[in-house]
Amino acid sequence: MRLIGQAILLALTMQLTVSAFADDAEDNDIYAEFLEDGNPAEFSEINGEELWKTKAGPNNVSLEQCDLGKGPGVVEGAYVELPRYFSDVNKVMDLEQRLIHCRMTLQGLTQEEATKQPFSKPGKASDIEPLVAYITAASKGMKMAVKLEHPMEKEAYEIGKKLFFHRAGSHDFGCVTCHSADNKRIRLQNLPNLLDKKQAQKVYATWPAYRLSQGEVRSMQHRLRSCIRQQRFPNPKYASDAITALTMYLAKSADGAVYAAPAIKR
Ligand code: HEC
Numbered sequence: 001m002r003l004i005g006q007a008i009l010l011a012l013t014m015q016l017t018v019s020a021f022a023d024d025a026e027d028n029d030i031y032a033e034f035l036e037d038g039n040p041a042e043f044s045e046i047n048g049e050e051l052w053k054t055k056a057g058p059n060n061v062s063l064e065q066c067d068l069g070k071g072p073g074v075v076e077g078a079y080v081e082l083p084r085y086f087s088d089v090n091k092v093m094d095l096e097q098r099l100i101h102c103r104m105t106l107q108g109l110t111q112e113e114a115t116k117q118p119f120s121k122p123g124k125a126s127d128i129e130p131l132v133a134y135i136t137a138a139s140k141g142m143k144m145a146v147k148l149e150h151p152m153e154k155e156a157y158e159i160g161k162k163l164f165f166h167r168a169g170s171h172d173f174g175c176v177t178c179h180s181a182d183n184k185r186i187r188l189q190n191l192p193n194l195l196d197k198k199q200a201q202k203v204y205a206t207w208p209a210y211r212l213s214q215g216e217v218r219s220m221q222h223r224l225r226s227c228i229r230q231q232r233f234p235n236p237k238y239a240s241d242a243i244t245a246l247t248m249y250l251a252k253s254a255d256g257a258v259y260a261a262p263a264i265k266r
Pocket residue numbers: 164173174175176177178179186189190191192203206223224227228230231246265266
């Protein structure tokens with residue numbers, strides 16, 4: 001396994017050198033094509049499945065009875081309907097909030113333990129990223145279908161939309177500053193226009209992603225956190241309701257997209 005991973009990475013490094021001269025707009029597509037048969041995210045998916053099925057926590061139970069919205073233990077197709085309203089907690093949750101909830105209620109972890117390390121660091125892997133990779137992969141090929149039926153789902157969507165358009169901070173930036181026009185870039189990076197349905201669909205349906213620049217599978221939480229930093233806003237609280245609302249807005253704008261993650265990105 002490790003050898004295969006190294007071979008992929010070596011090949012990627014070579015590919016990166018070549019693509020540095022290619023049109024930047026095509027980069028992500030080049031990675032996608034190149035790695036059609038071998039995205040390193042697959043290692044994460046396998047780890048995640050193991051974590052899902054392994055007994056853990058003070059209660060020594062697995063997450064296999066976790067209800068991600070389609071009934072206890074149903075992983076297939078759960079992600080394309082998230083975020084959603086959960087009646088047992090009377091709130092809208094995204095995948096990571098729900099995972100935290102299951103780790104607390106099923107496994108008996110405290111909130112602090114359940115949220116201790118959401119993102120991997122060099123030499124220190126997170127449990128959450130692989131779990132997210134495993135769960136999202138089980139929705140591959142399905143259509144994004146966030147319902148937006150419950151009043152609290154509608155409310156979360158409206159809050160997310162407001163957050164997207166809200167400009168503030170030292171630079172008076174909002175998401176809308178960088179993501180509302182075609183063919184914009186910062187340095188060498190393309191800025192997708194998230195108000196354009198096609199682009200919004202393509203972007204949302206390809207997160208989480210194995211990020212070549214970071215050597216890890218990164219979740220939507222991580223992507224939004226980076227963008228909030230780009231916006232010169234303070235760091236958001238991990239798995240906060242504000243992130244869930246933003247995710248709800250983005251997920252709904254991707255309605256109908258064929259889900260294709262974990263993908264691979266720069
Ligand atoms: C100052 C500019 C800036 C602001 C403000 C900003 N972003 Fe971004 N965003 C970026 C850059 C740069 C990238 C990375 C593009 C790349 O790597 O190809 C990015 C990428 C993304 C992506 C992933 C795109 C992809 O192709 O996969 C999403 C989703 C996103 N931003 C959402 C948001 C949201 C939501 C907000 C508001 C909370 C926001 N961004 C605010 C600059 C910004």
